[in-house]
Amino acid sequence: MTSSPTFGSEPEPSSAFSRLHPRMQRWIYDEGWTTLHDAQERAIGPILDCDRDVIIAAATAAGKTEAAFLPILSTLATAADESQPAEQDSWTAHNPWAERETEAAVGVQVLYLSPLKALINDQFQRLEHLCGRASVPVHRWHGDVSGSRKRKTLADPSGVLLITPESLEALFVNRGPQVPGLLKGLRYVVIDELHSFLATPRGAQVQSLLNRVEIAIRCRPPRIGLSATLGDMTQTAAFLCPRNPERVVVVESSSDDQDVQLQLRGYVATPPPMSPSQTRSPETTDHETSSEESISGDRLAIAEHIFRHLRGRDNLVFANSRREVELYADLLARHSENRHVPNEFWPHHGSLSKEMRESVEDQLKDRNRPATAVCTSTLEMGIDIGSVSSIAQIGPPPAVTALRQRLGRSGRRDDPSVLRLYVSEHDLDQRSCPIDELRCNVIQTTAMVRLMLDHWLEPPNDPGFNYSTLIQQIMSTIAQHGGATANELHRALCGPGPFQLVDQTRFARLLRAMAVHDLIVQASDGLLLHGGEGERHVNHYSFYTAFHTAPEWRLMTGGKTLGTIPIYHPLYEGVLLIFAGKRWKVTDVDASARVVDLERSSGGVPPLFGGDGTGTSNQVRTEMVSVYESTDNPPWLDQNARQLMAEGRAAYGRLGLSNTTVLVNSSGVLLLPWTGDSALFTAMTALLGEGIEASVEGPAIQMLRISVEEVATTIRRLLANAPPSVEDLAALIQNREIDKWDWVLDHTLSCESAGIRRLDIDGAWALFARVAPDIARAETTSS
DNA sequence: GACCTGCTGCGGTCTG
Numbered sequence A: 001m002t003s004s005p006t007f008g009s010e011p012e013p014s015s016a017f018s019r020l021h022p023r024m025q026r027w028i029y030d031e032g033w034t035t036l037h038d039a040q041e042r043a044i045g046p047i048l049d050c051d052r053d054v055i056i057a058a059a060t061a062a063g064k065t066e067a068a069f070l071p072i073l074s075t076l077a078t079a080a081d082e083s084q085p086a087e088q089d090s091w092t093a094h095n096p097w098a099e100r101e102t103e104a105a106v107g108v109q110v111l112y113l114s115p116l117k118a119l120i121n122d123q124f125q126r127l128e129h130l131c132g133r134a135s136v137p138v139h140r141w142h143g144d145v146s147g148s149r150k151r152k153t154l155a156d157p158s159g160v161l162l163i164t165p166e167s168l169e170a171l172f173v174n175r176g177p178q179v180p181g182l183l184k185g186l187r188y189v190v191i192d193e194l195h196s197f198l199a200t201p202r203g204a205q206v207q208s209l210l211n212r213v214e215i216a217i218r219c220r221p222p223r224i225g226l227s228a229t230l231g232d233m234t235q236t237a238a239f240l241c242p243r244n245p246e247r248v249v250v251v252e253s254s255s256d257d258q259d260v261q262l263q264l265r266g267y268v269a270t271p272p273p274m275s276p277s278q279t280r281s282p283e284t285t286d287h288e289t290s291s292e293e294s295i296s297g298d299r300l301a302i303a304e305h306i307f308r309h310l311r312g313r314d315n316l317v318f319a320n321s322r323r324e325v326e327l328y329a330d331l332l333a334r335h336s337e338n339r340h341v342p343n344e345f346w347p348h349h350g351s352l353s354k355e356m357r358e359s360v361e362d363q364l365k366d367r368n369r370p371a372t373a374v375c376t377s378t379l380e381m382g383i384d385i386g387s388v389s390s391i392a393q394i395g396p397p398p399a400v401t402a403l404r405q406r407l408g409r410s411g412r413r414d415d416p417s418v419l420r421l422y423v424s425e426h427d428l429d430q431r432s433c434p435i436d437e438l439r440c441n442v443i444q445t446t447a448m449v450r451l452m453l454d455h456w457l458e459p460p461n462d463p464g465f466n467y468s469t470l471i472q473q474i475m476s477t478i479a480q481h482g483g484a485t486a487n488e489l490h491r492a493l494c495g496p497g498p499f500q501l502v503d504q505t506r507f508a509r510l511l512r513a514m515a516v517h518d519l520i521v522q523a524s525d526g527l528l529l530h531g532g533e534g535e536r537h538v539n540h541y542s543f544y545t546a547f548h549t550a551p552e553w554r555l556m557t558g559g560k561t562l563g564t565i566p567i568y569h570p571l572y573e574g575v576l577l578i579f580a581g582k583r584w585k586v587t588d589v590d591a592s593a594r595v596v597d598l599e600r601s602s603g604g605v606p607p608l609f610g611g612d613g614t615g616t617s618n619q620v621r622t623e624m625v626s627v628y629e630s631t632d633n634p635p636w637l638d639q640n641a642r643q644l645m646a647e648g649r650a651a652y653g654r655l656g657l658s659n660t661t662v663l664v665n666s667s668g669v670l671l672l673p674w675t676g677d678s679a680l681f682t683a684m685t686a687l688l689g690e691g692i693e694a695s696v697e698g699p700a701i702q703m704l705r706i707s708v709e710e711v712a713t714t715i716r717r718l719l720a721n722a723p724p725s726v727e728d729l730a731a732l733i734q735n736r737e738i739d740k741w742d743w744v745l746d747h748t749l750s751c752e753s754a755g756i757r758r759l760d761i762d763g764a765w766a767l768f769a770r771v772a773p774d775i776a777r778a779e780t781t782s783s
Numbered sequence B: 001g002a003c004c005t006g007c008t009g010c011g012g013t014c015t016g
Helices: A015-019 A022-031 A038-049 A064-083 A086-093 A096-106 A117-133 A147-155 A165-183 A201-217 A234-240 A282-288 A297-310 A322-338 A354-365 A400-407 A440-453 A467-481 A486-493 A504-516 A532-538 A618-629 A639-654 A677-689 A708-720 A726-730 A747-758 A761-782
Strands: A054-057 A110-113 A138-141 A160-163 A188-191 A223-227 A249-252 A260-269 A315-319 A345-348 A372-375 A390-394 A417-426 A520-522 A528-530 A552-557 A560-566 A576-579 A582-590 A595-600 A662-665 A668-671 A694-697 A700-704
Touching: A015 A038, A022 A064, A022 A117, A038 A054, A038 A064, A038 A249, A054 A064, A054 A234, A064 A117, A064 A188, A064 A223, A110 A165, A117 A138, A117 A160, A138 A147, A147 A165, A160 A165, A165 A201, A165 A467, A188 A201, A201 A467, A201 A486, A223 A234, A260 A297, A260 A440, A260 A639, A297 A315, A297 A322, A297 A390, A297 A417, A315 A322, A322 A345, A322 A372, A345 A354, A354 A372, A390 A400, A400 A417, A400 A440, A417 A440, A440 A618, A440 A639, A467 A486, A467 A504, A467 A520, A467 A528, A467 A532, A467 A747, A486 A504, A504 A520, A504 A747, A528 A532, A618 A639, A662 A761, A668 A761, A677 A694, A677 A700, A677 A726, A677 A747, A677 A761, A708 A761, A726 A747
Parallel strands: A054 A223, A054 A249, A110 A160, A110 A188, A138 A160, A188 A223, A260 A417, A315 A372, A315 A390, A345 A372, A390 A417, A552 A595
Antiparallel strands: A520 A528, A552 A560, A576 A582, A582 A595, A662 A668, A668 A700, A694 A700
């Protein structure tokens, strides 16, 4: 390298730029970059210094990878320069054996963890280009990479290894003794999409795997997290560096604010129009009723609006369930058919086969052909589909963070982001319940948009004990070493990190529960080994995931796989369904192989999909109150949404909700404390424990066929005593199994785990204290 | 009343 290139139009190159290795400087110059992004500029110094962990947070994927890898590759290139004197260089260049030996001695230098295989494939292409400049090899390792390629990497480990958490787990289980040699030269650990791991079983697995890597190589390389800007970075820093979170350098991109054009459109769910089948003879109705005839008017109107305004460009339409995705994709395809124009609307969700999803992704990437994906959260993050013209959200968004992530998919520097929200409310009549009158969907969506515009985002949940993932890590560590003592396991796994709440007593209890299920056995010398059941689990490839998936049915037609749906959906021969945007009839069900054969059909109803739910946060409910009590009409509401908001506010006033949280009528008692779902759910559980039949309905706790006096007495009794422990209250929850290995836990551990994860005792007792005076007043009025 | 992610080793057959 004779001279380093001058940089940009500034008279002096930036100080960060000047610290990069000349080869990295040359790469930047050759790419035609005139300046470094703000995040890149600020990340270079701390990463080169190698003594602190770094979080690089920016909204788009572009630039974060380079912000991490320019300084990382500079470090590796500098180290290579120092270890290879010039005269040896010419010798190794002509001696392939010597070169191979030098490289094999180094081992993997950068471990890059990604939550998605598709992201690894994307990054592999980008990094090959960048790393080639520094003469650093790049290897990818995940389930779709061939065994022969993996063996090559193992034979000659070097440079950057791109890997999923599951594949790293498999390395520990199947090649435990090789791990130290493979990673002995590790200089950096990079975690992409770090936010997706927070407070999840998979995140605990990542933290534990990284701890095990450090134990194996007896050093701690700096960790670099790449993340979307999602709120407070305190928990993100604690995830990355549990021992010393305050020392983590957070590089947050300042150029985050973009213009947003948004509209919230209101609809009223009118009943389906009179179906022609109702006038036909009864025996033909079952199979010949097309789904359009049973689709409510609001859905038809929403599809119509989407068709008219989104056609001709690339867009993402987020619906809240796979069922809704199928329904709208079908409606939009038929709009195209009826108008004799090519269809541009395609469904995209996790039950569709990889091939079908990739074909939709390719159409989105193809700039010459407009395409709109109707999708679930599959297209929220990860793979690079480029920027789309607009985002549509059908129904209230699941969370403010999800809304923010989705919006980030549209708009570039010069173009504003465009967001359309479509929200329906029930048609009202004399017998409508107060919850429908309050127009909660429109009010809640408005509240969420206001919070997003205020830059508020939900914090991650409390990760709790993670017993499920700890069970996996115990079995994996036993496989890695061929056995381990209880003390060794506790020391290795339960230090600062995901299992730090698990003390010796809890750990011993957990080991006993595992022994009961024959996952582990103790040898006479005290060494813990796999039991027969443990052996069976560890030897199956499904062991490597920390998260749980329900068994699924494979949907086939003519020998071709269409996709899969969870098993708890009832299926019979002759059942009609819509899948992959088309109509099908079930022709054969093979229960043992879980395979369903289908043929094309003219009619059908969308399949139902199973799943679990999480809730609306405290802050969103509080913001709803301020929307109800304000007279402000946001300019981004359309006329219908404004009308629905006015109706909601009128109902709020008429029901006197600015002065009370309790509504009493002939059917029972309704509590409206405007708190988040976990406090509502906890209060409901406590009421059930007192023998009161309560249920959570939207923002309310509903108690049917009960007197206000009885509710008042119960709540007074609950408040008079000290709140129960989370474990005692959790014992009332019928199904405490959430995560993959929760079935192993004994009663005590399972109550502790579920209690911490799902219950908010403080919130619930604050709720009782808040409704108590209102219910006392309601009691006086009624008597 | 939800959604998403991921997966080894081995034996068999085929191709250049």
